[in-house]
Amino acid sequence: MSRTAFLKLALGLLFAVLAAGMFNLQLLGGAKYRDLSNRNSIRLIPQKGCRGLILDCEGNRIAGSRLSYDVSVLPQGVKDRDGIFSALSRVLGTDAGAIAKKFKNGYTVPSVPVLIARNIELKKAIALEERKSELPGVIVQPSPLRDYPHGRLASHVLGYIGEIDRWRLTRLTDYGYKTKDLVGFGGVEERLDYYLREEEGGLSMEVDHRGRSVRILGLRPPVNGKDVKLTLNLKIQKIVEESLKDKTGCAILMSPLTGEVIAMASVPDYSPAVFTERQNQEIARLVRDLDAPLVNRAISGVYPAGSVFKVIVAAAGLETKKISAHTTFVCTGSTMVGSGRFNCWSTHGRQDLRQAITHSCNVYFYRSGLLAGPEAIHDYALQFGLGHTCGFELPNEAAGSVPSPFWRKVNRFKSWYDGDTANLSIGQGDLLVTPLQITRAMAVFANGGFLVTPYIIKEIDGKDVSASQQKSVRLNLKDSNLESIRQGLKGVVAEAAGTASILSELPVQVAGKTGTAQAPPGAPHGWFTGFFPYKKPKYVICVFLERGGAGYYASQVAKQIIARMAAEGLIN
Amino acid sequence: MKNSFLTILILAILIAAIGISSIYSSTYRKEAKPWREAWKRQLLWLIFALLLFIAAANLSYRWLWDGTYVLYGIAVLFLLLVFILGIVRLGAQRWLRIAWFNFQPSEFAKLIVAIFMARYFSKKGREEIVLSSSGFGIVRGLIIPFLFVAFPMALVIEQPDLGSGLMIFFLFIAMLYLTRVRLKYIVGFISAGLLLAPFLWHFLRGYQKDRLLVFLNPNIDPLGAGYTVIQSKIAIGSGGFFGKGWLSGTQSQLHFLPESHTDFIFATYAEEWGFLGCMVLFTLYYLLLRKGLEVAERTQDYFGKLLAYGITLLLGIQVFVNIAMNLGLAPVVGLPLPLMSYGGSSMIITFMALGILVNIDRTRAVF
Numbered sequence: 003m004s005r006t007a008f009l010k011l012a013l014g015l016l017f018a019v020l021a022a023g024m025f026n027l028q029l030l031g032g033a034k035y036r037d038l039s040n041r042n043s044i045r046l047i048p049q050k051g052c053r054g055l056i057l058d059c060e061g062n063r064i065a066g067s068r069l070s071y072d073v074s075v076l077p078q079g080v081k082d083r084d085g086i087f088s089a090l091s092r093v094l095g096t097d098a099g100a101i102a103k104k105f106k107n108g109y110t111v112p113s114v115p116v117l118i119a120r121n122i123e124l125k126k127a128i129a130l131e132e133r134k135s136e137l138p139g140v141i142v143q144p145s146p147l148r149d150y151p152h153g154r155l156a157s158h159v160l161g162y163i164g165e166i167d168r169w170r171l172t173r174l175t176d177y178g179y180k181t182k183d184l185v186g187f188g189g190v191e192e193r194l195d196y197y198l199r200e201e202e203g204g205l206s207m208e209v210d211h212r213g214r215s216v217r218i219l220g221l222r223p224p225v226n227g228k229d230v231k232l233t234l235n236l237k238i239q240k241i242v243e244e245s246l247k248d249k250t251g252c253a254i255l256m257s258p259l260t261g262e263v264i265a266m267a268s269v270p271d272y273s274p275a276v277f278t279e280r281q282n283q284e285i286a287r288l289v290r291d292l293d294a295p296l297v298n299r300a301i302s303g304v305y306p307a308g309s310v311f312k313v314i315v316a317a318a319g320l321e322t323k324k325i326s327a328h329t330t331f332v333c334t335g336s337t338m339v340g341s342g343r344f345n346c347w348s349t350h351g352r353q354d355l356r357q358a359i360t361h362s363c364n365v366y367f368y369r370s371g372l373l374a375g376p377e378a379i380h381d382y383a384l385q386f387g388l389g390h391t392c393g394f395e396l397p398n399e400a401a402g403s404v405p406s407p408f409w410r411k412v413n414r415f416k417s418w419y420d421g422d423t424a425n426l427s428i429g430q431g432d433l434l435v436t437p438l439q440i441t442r443a444m445a446v447f448a449n450g451g452f453l454v455t456p457y458i459i460k461e462i463d464g465k466d467v468s469a470s471q472q473k474s475v476r477l478n479l480k481d482s483n484l485e486s487i488r489q490g491l492k493g494v495v496a497e498a499a500g501t502a503s504i505l506s507e508l509p510v511q512v513a514g515k516t517g518t519a520q521a522p523p524g525a526p527h528g529w530f531t532g533f534f535p536y537k538k539p540k541y542v543i544c545v546f547l548e549r550g551g552a553g554y555y556a557s558q559v560a561k562q563i564i565a566r567m568a569a570e571g572l573i574n
Numbered sequence: 575m576k577n578s579f580l581t582i583l584i585l586a587i588l589i590a591a592i593g594i595s596s597i598y599s600s601t602y603r604k605e606a607k608p609w610r611e612a613w614k615r616q617l618l619w620l621i622f623a624l625l626l627f628i629a630a631a632n633l634s635y636r637w638l639w640d641g642t643y644v645l646y647g648i649a650v651l652f653l654l655l656v657f658i659l660g661i662v663r664l665g666a667q668r669w670l671r672i673a674w675f676n677f678q679p680s681e682f683a684k685l686i687v688a689i690f691m692a693r694y695f696s697k698k699g700r701e702e703i704v705l706s707s708s709g710f711g712i713v714r715g716l717i718i719p720f721l722f723v724a725f726p727m728a729l730v731i732e733q734p735d736l737g738s739g740l741m742i743f744f745l746f747i748a749m750l751y752l753t754r755v756r757l758k759y760i761v762g763f764i765s766a767g768l769l770l771a772p773f774l775w776h777f778l779r780g781y782q783k784d785r786l787l788v789f790l791n792p793n794i795d796p797l798g799a800g801y802t803v804i805q806s807k808i809a810i811g812s813g814g815f816f817g818k819g820w821l822s823g824t825q826s827q828l829h830f831l832p833e834s835h836t837d838f839i840f841a842t843y844a845e846e847w848g849f850l851g852c853m854v855l856f857t858l859y860y861l862l863l864r865k866g867l868e869v870a871e872r873t874q875d876y877f878g879k880l881l882a883y884g885i886t887l888l889l890g891i892q893v894f895v896n897i898a899m900n901l902g903l904a905p906v907v908g909l910p911l912p913l914m915s916y917g918g919s920s921m922i923i924t925f926m927a928l929g930i931l932v933n934i935d936r937t938r939a940v941f
Contacts, residue, residue: 009867020856024849024852024901027810028848035807040824208824211828
């Protein structure tokens with residue numbers, strides 16, 4: 003081949019090489035490079051909305067949002083790292099070495115900002131913004147943060163906010179949840195997370211090589227979460243929580259007519275802000291604490307009912323006509339059931355139903371329970387809402403359990419004896435209830451025979467959702483029977499020998515029942531449940547003190563709550 | 575005769591027009607006014623270059639035969655002057671200010687080397703100029719011409735302008751190959767060069783070493799030396815088949831691509847016009863180069879023939895190296911894309927060279 007011919011060939015070949023290179027880049031790699039080019043020039047700036055507010059029934063804010071300021075450092079914008087770190091440490095008041103370490107740990111690529119400090123004070127944020135020109139690469143970004151204006155108030159009802167966990171993520175991806183999303187845990191935050199959560203918006207911006215904005219390509223405004231109004235009354239909630247201070251237990255106030263929960267407190271409690279501020283040590287302490295401050299005792303704790311269960315035994319006996327209001331038994335301080343001796347806590351003498359309730363006489367209820375039989379007690383307990391969840395809205399509601407001969411056979415592989423009936427009649431044995439169940443059962447006597455469904459969510463996004471609550475069910479109880487039991491409940495407070503007679507000093511007439519549930523080993527649990535005002539009940543109250551001693555102490559707390567409510571004019 | 579004049583003129587103007595539109599596109603969003611008006615200046619150079627093209631096409635190239643060594647002397651003088659009077663820009667001293675015009679002597683030197691090679695390897699016969707290399711030994715066939723070429727080449731590399739220096743070197747090899755100098759000399763010369771390469775490595779400047787290393791793997795320094803190649807590949811690749819459209823190439827518009835109107839004008843064009851547009855451009859360049867080869871082939875006069883080859887090669891090698899560099903197939907060396915890149919010197923010299931080419935084709939018939 004001549005040299006000139008070779009040259010011609012070479013010319014063609016070289017162009018073929020170039021064409022092949024073009025083919026490779028533009029046709030084979032086109033999509034990839036298009037993506038890279040977009041990533042060069044298109045910046046997505048997320049814009050966060052605010053999580054929906056949680057309000058009490060009067061529209062007071064229980065949980066809201068405030069702006070918090072986070073400081074990050076953009077690695078590619080920083081030339082003199084040490085200088086920036088020391089300047090930051092001067093403003094933030096933290097050690098420069100610690101900042102450098104945080105930066106090192108968080109560093110991924112030059113174009114991704116590294117978070118240095120979260121939730122700094124407004125003053126510091128302003129100080130940093132003012133010195134922006136001296137601190138290239140330092141970014142102060144405002145972001146909404148869950149805010150609790152009343153601190154720990156109603157923490158168990160609210161729940162808390164945290165980064166989504168794996169389990170929730172797998173269940174919720176279809177609803178648009180992503181990793182690192184903040185979601186609610188426990189309480190209303192979890193239950194209504196789908197409504198409360200904000201929709202992240204964003205700005206897509208074309209930038210030049212220096213990252214300066216050239217034009218805005220698109221904007222999707224963030225959407226704030228929907229506000230939720232609860233049935234809770236903040237003032238009453240406050241009174242309840244203050245009365246429970248330094249105790250272990252819970253208290254519930256509910257409207258007996260509708261089932262609206264007006265106050266619900268559980269102690270020990272926690273501060274939900276700990277979770278939004280990510281105070282990891284404090285969170286670990288809360289999780290490890292044996293007193294379980296994260297558990298809402300009002301709905302998740304199951305306890306023996308003790309004497310408060312007697313009202314249901316009374317209803318069972320009356321309705322099955324095994325006893326009447328005028329049936330009497332003589333309390334000699336104890337009674338023989340089979341070969342066993344069952345004690346009363348005192349010697350009451352002859353007792354009719356009203357007196358037996360007033361004095362909480364065990365012997366009376368041993369006898370009437372035995373007359374009614376365990377199946378009847380079991381049936382009525384279920385009718386009064388025990389043994390299954392109340393259908394309450396907050397998560398982690400416990401069902402408790404109501405024993406019966408059949409239940410005992412299946413669960414304990416044991417036969418049922420009369421002694422078991424006697425135990426059940428005074429609310430001991432295998433009977434386990436939640437304080438909310440007891441509140442609901444007490445409401446039946448307050449409202450004249452209706453089993454209500456407790457609820458706490460009143461409005462979502464301004465729409466009343468209480469209409470969609472389960473309707474209250476009329477229990478087939480005779481009015482005369484109800485009235486007999488109500489008389490007994492009134493006596494508990496009104497009579498000098500009543501177990502909760504200290505409540506008679508209140509300006510409002512209260513009816514109720516105390517309970518002292520034995521739960522060896524350790525001190526008994528104290529119960530008081532009742533309703534007021536007696537004539538036209540507006541509130542059902544239930545106070546439960548875990549290992550709080552006799553029911554007397556629980557009635558003391560109830561007295562304190564009702565007294566303060568009366569003093570603040572909240573009853574009428 | 576008229577034919578090659580018109581064909582070459584039309585092809586060259588088409589390419590230059592594409593170049594100006596790309597310069598406009600890549601600079602119209604710049605902040606400084608002088609940048610935004612770069613295309614106007616380029617247009618001015620084009621008009622000026624066209625005048626020189628017509629002049630060169632009408633002035634017999636024969637005077638180049640007589641003037642070769644004078645021109646060679648002038649070229650070397652210019653290159654030396656650059657060191658004394660040159661303007662430093664972007665860390666390199668490549669420009670001489672002549673009146674209002676910043677002249678780049680290395681562009682001139684490239685053309686002079688082509689002329690020198692053609693002159694050196696041809697001699698005046700009784701009737702016409704013939705090839706003189708048939709009897710040349712290694713000294714006359716390789717060493718002497720290399721020394722002549724090496725001097726301006728070294729000056730260019732020292733500016734530093736590695737691209738133009740290498741360009742001169744490639745041109746030298748390619749023209750040597752066309753002059754019937756024995757192949758073993760050429761092979762031996764290239765081998766010697768390769769053996770010396772590790773030694774020559776130490777003479778390179780730091781950034782030149784970086785660029786060569788980055789060519790092997792652009793990702794070793796994505797924000798430094800590798801940045802340009804990466805951005806250029808992104809620009810070209812993102813164009814896809816149809817391109818993003820004129821004035822819509824984000825890579826060049828938003829200045830992610832450095833030198834988007836000079837050495838990397840091709841990437842700018844490829845981003846906006848896509849594979850389709852590039853194939854059109856390749857066809858234009860290919861036709862132009864084919865025309866050059868045709869002219870060389872049918873010229874009997876050996877000086878003219880070699881000069882035509884030289885001019886074609888000068889264009890061809892620059893086009894290839896520049897586009898290969900844009901595609902990341904060659905290391906980044908400062909080398910313009912003839913007819914398209916912004917710059918008066920390159921534009922004027924290229925058009926003058928094409929004018930000489932047309933003149934060779936026209937004068938051919940005289941003999």
